[in-house]
Amino acid sequence: MSGNTASIKSNTAIALQAVQVSYDAIVALDSVTTDIPLGQMTAIIGPNGSGKSSLLKAILQLVPYSGRITFAQGITLEQMRPRLAYVPQRILVDWHFPVSVQDVVAMGRYKPGAFFNRLSAQDYEAIKEALAETGLTAFAKRPVGALSGGQQQRVFIARALARKADLFILDEPFSGIDSASEENIWQIAKALTAAGKTLVMVHHDLQSVAQHFDHVILLNGYCAAAGPVHEVMQPEVLNAVYYSRLPSSPQHA
């Protein structure tokens, strides 16, 4: 749909217009209209049940939604797919699957329509680089079940890196991982945005938002606030949504 290209700002990575997600009669996310900026690191935050994962799923068309979601230059998700990389929650995957670290990273280079899916030299190059960036080169042949939580998360990051994408979408990549892995992932994220890539992350830890992100979307079943990090990460704004004092963890029990 290129009809409204003119109205999409050139520095927008994802444009959302009146996006609503409902499961049967329950509205999980009500009429979100906002733009996710290009080349910056955006955090999607909010209390439990505020619709963070619904928003992500709507962008990735994993759930039906009403409203419009377009990507840079007014292109659709289908056109965006080759330039898009997704890092899911670790919990959704069966880590006892008989695959090695390298196998999983290689999955980032598969092409959906191809028979046999032979990987080219270029593909192998990308895989090697991705493993090096995440510090997993030594683990390449290891079965994924033998890894720690932090290492598993880095495998997913490596898979996303291998795609050489422009837009990275991550779902809570920092939950339950060790500090070394965390450091590694922040480094990678910074390097990506420095190179002009766009990162969108569902994040749960309010403490680290101001330090690392450029742009924030605060959800509470609707879009409570969206803008540069220092505008949104103000006590009044956050209190209105989280109902308790900072800096201790503001999430509901």
Added chain:
Amino acid sequence: MSDQLWILCTGILVAIVCALPGSLLMLRRQALMGDAIAHAVLPGIFWAYWVSGGADSLIFLPGAAISGWVAAQAIAWLSKDNRLSSDASTGLVFTFLFAVGVILISAFSRQTDLDQECVLFGDIIWVPLEVFRTEQGLSLGPQAVWILCITLVLFLAVIFIGFKGWMLTSFDPVFAQIAGYRVWLWSAVLMAMTSLSSVAAFRSVGAVLVIAFLAVPPAIAALYTKSLRRQLWDSCFWGSISTVSGWGLALYWDVSISGMMAVMTGVWFLIVWSFLRIRRWYKNTSYATSHQATPTS
């Protein structure tokens, strides 16, 4: 080729034909779907026998696989769109279709040369006798073997050509979907393969024991494999070992061949598991004795 050899050959083919989709089902945590499909093919099998007027031609058996595939789609639809829990939708669909199958078979057993016996036990004994014959009356070998071979070649092609796709759609379907894979299509193909193997195996081991071959050999391989390739090959191996040992013991003790084959899948599981346990214990104790200090975790 002697009759007994044909029976063995059939058994091994059944094992392999079931181990392949069975491995994928197991990895996708859909083992009970295999259970459901194996039951649900029964009405389709009745249809195949009815249409062909008896056991003259098993050509219609692939058509019978459709009822299994339909069952899988029905279960998926019920669990998703209707928010019925997956165990309830599975239990509902497979019992209904199995019941329909039993009613049709017992009502029309004269016309179809099928009866409840056959449904439960299969009659692998008769396999060598139903052969394809050329116009000159020359035997081309048992029909069951032909059908199983064709099915096997088909499965190997599908799995080999789409290997990376199977790996990805089974390991991380959400990532696959976002990358542009039609995950529903891969799933539908797997359900079709499972139906086909249930139908192809039905003749040899009967409706319910197919499940043993779909579920157990893959689980044996999963006890120790680290790659998908090994998983697929080894489950075929364990399935074959179970059929051969089951056949041998069944003849020795004069009991149901198909039942014994199913039991042997379980026996081999225990044997492999015990072996791995003992080997691990042995490694741990020899490590402990050769390194006096406490081992690092």
Added chain:
Amino acid sequence: MPESLWIHDAGLWWLLFGLICIAVSCGLTGVFLTLKGEALNGDVMAHGVLPGIVVAFMVSGSRDLIWLIPGAALSGAATLWAKRWLVATAKVRPDSAAAITLSVFYGLGIVLLSKVRQSGTAAQAGLDRFLFGSAAAMLTDEVWIAVILTLSVVILISAYYKGLTVFVFDPEYAAVAGFPVQRLSFLLTFLTLICVITGVQLLGVVLVASLLVAPAVAASAWTHALHIRLILASIFACMAVLGGGLISASGDGLPTGPWVVVILSFFAFIGIGKKYFVRKLR
């Protein structure tokens, strides 16, 4: 072909009462079981009772339920125990473990059954009814057993009603709130085992899962209130069991199980259809 032994000493009403008892206990337990999402545990146990029944027969030489029931109970319990062992110790995925135990135990039952069959048709008929079920084959004593077992089910459910309800809806909350979750879990398993044992005479090993699942599914379409669901499920189960029993008794050698299942499934499909159209029309 399993023989439909005609009704012996049991008066028709007494037999029908027995059928109703079986239906009620399965209907009630099935509601809790499906809410917990463990309906297929019943299927696993059902396939697993077969070897126990045959062994009990071989040991006692009698096809009386009073001998077969302990065998069935032990065997069914063993199957579930094996499944849990596979998950806990052999690290098998839970759905795989269910499929493995049900098929291997069932296979064992078939092997033993084939051994028994060699000794003649009387033994055969006595045990074959557990494969596909037969209403008409129940004798007076057996109806008594069904009645007693059903009474136990009803008493247990009434006694533990609140606990069961909370446990089934939210086991974590139940644990935190102080309910004896271990005991409740065991209770549910025990109830399922009783239902499976009584149900297999009627529907046979493969199909008895339907009697646990379908009435609950059907009832859930018409009400959200648990106690009404329990009543509705029992009613649907009774109608199906009586209907299926009558159909099978009227024909020559028609197995009961499949007919009961067809009727049960109809109720369930009607319920699903109703829910579907209500949603679409909203």
